[in-house]
Amino acid sequence: MRVKRRCHIQIWRASPSDVEPAQWRDLTNLLDLTERSQAFKFRQAADRNAYVLAHGLRRLALAVMLDVAPTALVFTYDENGKPQLIAPKHPPIHFSHSHTRRGVVFAASADVPVGVDAESVGTEPLDFALLSPFVDCSASVLANKKHSPTTTFYRHWTALEAFFKAVGSGLSSAHPRLRFVPDPQGHWKVEFDAHQTPDITALASRAVVMPITSPIGCMASLAILEPLGEDITLVVHEKELSANVELNFYP
Numbered sequence: 001m002r003v004k005r006r007c008h009i010q011i012w013r014a015s016p017s018d019v020e021p022a023q024w025r026d027l028t029n030l031l032d033l034t035e036r037s038q039a040f041k042f043r044q045a046a047d048r049n050a051y052v053l054a055h056g057l058r059r060l061a062l063a064v065m066l067d068v069a070p071t072a073l074v075f076t077y078d079e080n081g082k083p084q085l086i087a088p089k090h091p092p093i094h095f096s097h098s099h100t101r102r103g104v105v106f107a108a109s110a111d112v113p114v115g116v117d118a119e120s121v122g123t124e125p126l127d128f129a130l131l132s133p134f135v136d137c138s139a140s141v142l143a144n145k146k147h148s149p150t151t152t153f154y155r156h157w158t159a160l161e162a163f164f165k166a167v168g169s170g171l172s173s174a175h176p177r178l179r180f181v182p183d184p185q186g187h188w189k190v191e192f193d194a195h196q197t198p199d200i201t202a203l204a205s206r207a208v209v210m211p212i213t214s215p216i217g218c219m220a221s222l223a224i225l226e227p228l229g230e231d232i233t234l235v236v237h238e239k240e241l242s243a244n245v246e247l248n249f250y251p
């Protein structure tokens, strides 16, 4: 019997250009020593700011969702670089974030694994050859008259990275090429060109990828791994940092 249920996903987004000068100090104060030292490894201020905003946003959003102080959250990374929340004790939660100079995005769900990716549009050359080892977008480029090459490029790029973040492996040239196939809801399903490991094939068969509202100047995608054997309704709550959280609320 198939079970019908709702899967709730929260998406938070913010742009470095919206952060007031005094709020940078508040955001930096939320980060732990590891995050701060990582931030200061970025040579360009724009990259450093994006990192600080993404990590601050992740703490603020998870603090709201788990009802804890943002500075109480302790993270580590698994062997593939996937972030893990190890303290305080909390109910299971899946989360993912992305930082790019023009905007940052955070996604979280208690229901389904999620991956999110954002890219600043127009800062990289539109080079489909960059994507071709990872994703086959030839059919979409030729068939899709609705979207510009720029939209097609960034949609595939962010969908690709969001998918591999949801899976948890990160992007690697060792993966066979994948392609995105639209489903009746307008989301993308994931298929591989060649044989993939049974684990990733199983995860891909459950994946759904979709564009999400992104900070101005960016494009972003969300990937989820839906539970097998269930009819789900996705409920995506989108939030702006400034509208939802007073940064200076946290001393």
Ligand SMILES: CC(C)(COP(=O)(O)OP(=O)(O)OC[C@H]1O[C@@H](n2cnc3c(N)ncnc32)[C@H](O)[C@@H]1OP(=O)(O)O)[C@@H](O)C(=O)NCCC(=O)NCCS
Pocket: 051, 080, 081, 082, 083, 096, 097, 098, 099, 100, 116, 117, 118, 130, 131, 134, 157, 160, 161, 164, 165, 166, 167, 168, 169, 170, 171, 172
């Ligand atoms: C994670 C990945 C897919 C994308 O990273 P990115 O686009 O460079 O950077 P983003 O800001 O979007 O994401 C970085 C975050 O992903 C998360 N991440 C890293 N590895 C991850 C993994 N295996 N699973 C899930 N999330 C992961 C981390 O939280 C990281 O943030 P942090 O380092 O600040 O903690 C990375 O594996 C990668 O391969 N990067 C190279 C991208 C590339 O060369 N693209 C060009 C071809 S399309």
